[in-house]
Amino acid sequence: MERIETHSAEETYEFGRKIGQGAQPGEVYTLIGDLGAGKTVFTQGFAAGLGIAEPVNSPTFTILQIYDDGRLPFYHFDVYRIGDASEMDEIGYEEYFYGDGVCLVEWANLIGELLPPVHRSVTIEKDPAQGFDYRRITVEERGRI
Numbered sequence: 099m100e101r102i103e104t105h106s107a108e109e110t111y112e113f114g115r116k117i118g119q120g121a122q123p124g125e126v127y128t129l130i131g132d133l134g135a136g137k138t139v140f141t142q143g144f145a146a147g148l149g150i151a152e153p154v155n156s157p158t159f160t161i162l163q164i165y166d167d168g169r170l171p172f173y174h175f176d177v178y179r180i181g182d183a184s185e186m187d188e189i190g191y192e193e194y195f196y197g198d199g200v201c202l203v204e205w206a207n208l209i210g211e212l213l214p215p216v217h218r219s220v221t222i223e224k225d226p227a228q229g230f231d232y233r234r235i236t237v238e239e240r241g242r243i
């Protein structure tokens with residue numbers, strides 16, 4: 099388990115970049131946090147860490163955005179607006195989750211039962227008592243025995 103506290107978007111971006119630099123083929127990252135927590139900021143850093151130069155945004159109306167210009171293929175899922183699991187079947191999610199690129203899934207809690215048993219979970223939390231720009235980011239291995 100790795101935990102960091104950040105006090106600006108830049109710091110969260112930098113932490114994302116560090117995690118992206120260490121990402122390995124076949125890894126799936128889940129990203130959980132409320133609206134405005136910093137998921138997109140983290141993801142932009144993460145993509146930069148994979149060597150992706152293309153701009154990365156929240157793929158609000160597409161569940162999956164693919165970036166091929168980094169050191170590994172990057173599959174950015176945002177499942178916020180997913181109706182039911184069949185939409186994941188339609189895009190053939192298993193090919194990505196169990197492939198050789200790197201997946202990052204925003205709002206992964208909404209598709210809990212479809213997640214690979216082994217993944218890395220990233221949680222971004224606010225704490226109003228610590229100030230408006232404070233975030234606590236936790237990275238944990240899930241499912242590894």
Ligand code: ADP
Pocket residue numbers: 104105106107108109110131132133134135136137138139140156230231232233
């Ligand atoms: P999400 O994708 O989780 O809805 P965004 O990444 O789009 O959230 O937005 C996060 C907002 O919070 C941005 O406006 C960013 O500037 C601001 N912010 C303030 N402090 C931080 C911090 N420590 N880490 C990340 N974002 C922060």
Ligand code: MG
Pocket residue numbers: 137138156
């Ligand atoms: Mg976002």
